Amino acid sequence: MRLPDNSFAAMKIFISADMEGVAGITAVEQTDPVGQPEYARSCELMTAEVRAACEGATAGGATDILVNDSHWNMRNIIHEQLPPDVRLIRGSLKPLSMNQGVDASCAAAAFVGYHAPVGTADAILDHTYTGETLYDVRINGERCSEARVNAAVAGCFGVPVIFISGDQSACADARSFLPWVEAVEVKRAIGRYAASSMSPEQARKAIAAGMQRAVASVGAGRAKPFSFASPVTLELVFTSTAKADMASLLPEAERIDGRTLRYASPDFLTVFRAFRAMMTLGASVS
Structure with a gap:
């Protein structure tokens, strides 16, 4: 880098x-x-x-x-x-x-x-990327904005x-x-x-x-580039099981429960691409 x-x-x-x-x-x-x-x-x-x-x-x-x-x-x-x-x-x-x-x-x-981020009290229009599709976004166990x-x-x-x-x-x-x-x-x-x-x-x-x-x-030089500890584990909680059904079509996405998928990689940009792919798949159904 x-x-x-x-x-x-x-x-x-x-x-x-x-x-x-x-x-x-x-x-x-x-x-x-x-x-x-x-x-x-x-x-x-x-x-x-x-x-x-x-x-x-x-x-x-x-x-x-x-x-x-x-x-x-x-x-x-x-x-x-x-x-x-x-x-x-x-x-x-x-x-x-x-x-x-x-x-x-x-x-x-x-x-x-x-x-x-989604789920924050006293926050105008809280969501993470798409409130219609994602109920929660967690990376390495932490809710993410x-x-x-x-x-x-x-x-x-x-x-x-x-x-x-x-x-x-x-x-x-x-x-x-x-x-x-x-x-x-x-x-x-x-x-x-x-x-x-x-x-x-x-x-x-x-x-x-x-x-x-x-x-x-x-x-x-006080400001530093931010990064997540590797390997990076993404968990997406969808707003419906139907959306999770579609998102689970992504290879290597692991279904944790009815509405939650997990994806892990040592590379954050790979995780980010998977995040966008699962989000897009989930958004394709109501």
Whole structure:
């Protein structure tokens, strides 16, 4: 594994952007691109927070910024509203999904608009990748958020995660395995569908300032690539036995009980591919 050399003047930052953790967003209807009148406004809010993160990263010393749109169909961010030199990965399907674009050329990664893992109390729209298909996601016996899974993908390329924004539960989750992370709480969840939120303007200011601090500190070397202990054991609990039936078609997936499958490998990227394959198979049936 080659670690990125942060001693060079050039500094590339990778940003994975989700929507549920954006200030002001509390309901599925705000995040669903299919026929929901509030969705267009949510795209504006998400784009503005990503822009703030990009501006903060540049102020902190970033010279190259790559953003991966990571919500739902991954066609949410309004590219022309980002700084003109920012590249955007848009659309799906993508081999690395929310992590597409991260590689060893990146000095660090940042997560904007993220949310807490499935099963978390006082967390806006808690889920891990897909709430309709997965009831729980566990790796090496621990419940996992998208942030933890995605940090491990970045870690496979030697890239540390230095920043996250979202509600208080998303921030607490990230701090539990990334103690150095710059975590910006833009809202406080009151259950699953209500929150006390910063104004969009204040959230953007906080995100820009947090990203500037995070990127400016990359050279100090405090942030480390995250990884799971090997061998890596993934357990997926599906929302129905029918979904588990379909997911069990994946070779080497072990059926633990009616709704739970297990998959193990010494290589995390192999586990991640299996995770996506089982999730996709499970989602193919109701």
